[in-house]
Amino acid sequence: DAGVIQSPRHEVTEMGQEVTLRCKPISGHDYLFWYRQTMMRGLELLIYFNNNVPIDDSGMPEDRFSAKMPNASFSTLKIQPSEPRDSAVYFCASSLGLHEQYFGPGTRLTVT
Amino acid sequence: DQQVKQNSPSLSVQEGRISILNCDYTNSMFDYFLWYKKYPAEGPTFLISISSIKDKNEDGRFTVFLNKSAKHLSLHIVPSQPGDSAVYFCAASGLGSARQLTFGSGTQLTVLP
Numbered sequence A: 001d002a003g004v005i006q007s008p009r010h011e012v013t014e015m016g017q018e019v020t021l022r023c024k025p026i027s028g029h030d031y032l033f034w035y036r037q038t039m040m041r042g043l044e045l046l047i048y049f050n051n052n053v054p055i056d057d058s059g060m061p062e063d064r065f066s067a068k069m070p071n072a073s074f075s076t077l078k079i080q081p082s083e084p085r086d087s088a089v090y091f092c093a094s095s096l097g098l099h100e101q102y103f104g105p106g107t108r109l110t111v112t
Numbered sequence B: 001d002q003q004v005k006q007n008s009p010s011l012s013v014q015e016g017r018i019s020i021l022n023c024d025y026t027n028s029m030f031d032y033f034l035w036y037k038k039y040p041a042e043g044p045t046f047l048i049s050i051s052s053i054k055d056k057n058e059d060g061r062f063t064v065f066l067n068k069s070a071k072h073l074s075l076h077i078v079p080s081q082p083g084d085s086a087v088y089f090c091a092a093s094g095l096g097s098a099r100q101l102t103f104g105s106g107t108q109l110t111v112l113p
Helices: none
Strands: A005-007 A010-013 A019-024 A031-038 A042-050 A053-056 A065-071 A074-079 A088-095 A107-111 B010-014 B019-025 B030-038 B045-051 B056-059 B062-067 B072-077 B086-094 B107-112
Touching: A005 A088, A010 A019, A019 A088, A019 A107, A031 A074, A042 A065, A042 A074, A053 A065, A074 A088, B010 B019, B019 B030, B019 B086, B019 B107, B030 B062, B045 B056, B045 B062, B045 B072, B072 B086
Parallel strands: A010 A107, B010 B107
Antiparallel strands: A005 A019, A019 A074, A031 A042, A031 A088, A042 A053, A065 A074, A088 A107, B019 B072, B030 B045, B030 B086, B056 B062, B062 B072, B086 B107
């Protein structure tokens, strides 16, 4: 298996632009998670899905952030409009009914 | 309020010696604990886990110890190798939120050749 796939690996955008991050979980996994890593706050959970249904989005910082999972093999995290303070590394992770989550390589987002 | 704490931001160890990474937690509802390793420009990689019904779990060179009364866990790496140099994150999950991991801030381990 290729593991969790994220795209793009790096994204540089200007303030006010829409940003879409993509994730393909490991085939067969029923949970998908989006995390953000910053120097100040470390790794924090933004939202997670179970069987494509959002379960807990309490970590989503603002309404500018939204996430979807239209099918079992694809999820997006969208920021609209983006702001410089959104600059961070965004990780997607998936798991199969267990505690162990498997992470993708991350997307480094820079908003100027 | 940090529920999972890794108080040592960095640790240096000589190759071949033991590395001990520590983690403390405050939430009594946590019942499952994990260690992840992270290399630069990569995502965290699952390393080893332990359930609260155990006090030790071993996998090759890696052993995790859990002291529930002290709300403390540790990761032992023996013998340490230069390839073990990475950031190690402790994570915990608990009843009612079993799928949510709460991460510590990480410890940078450097194994010196």
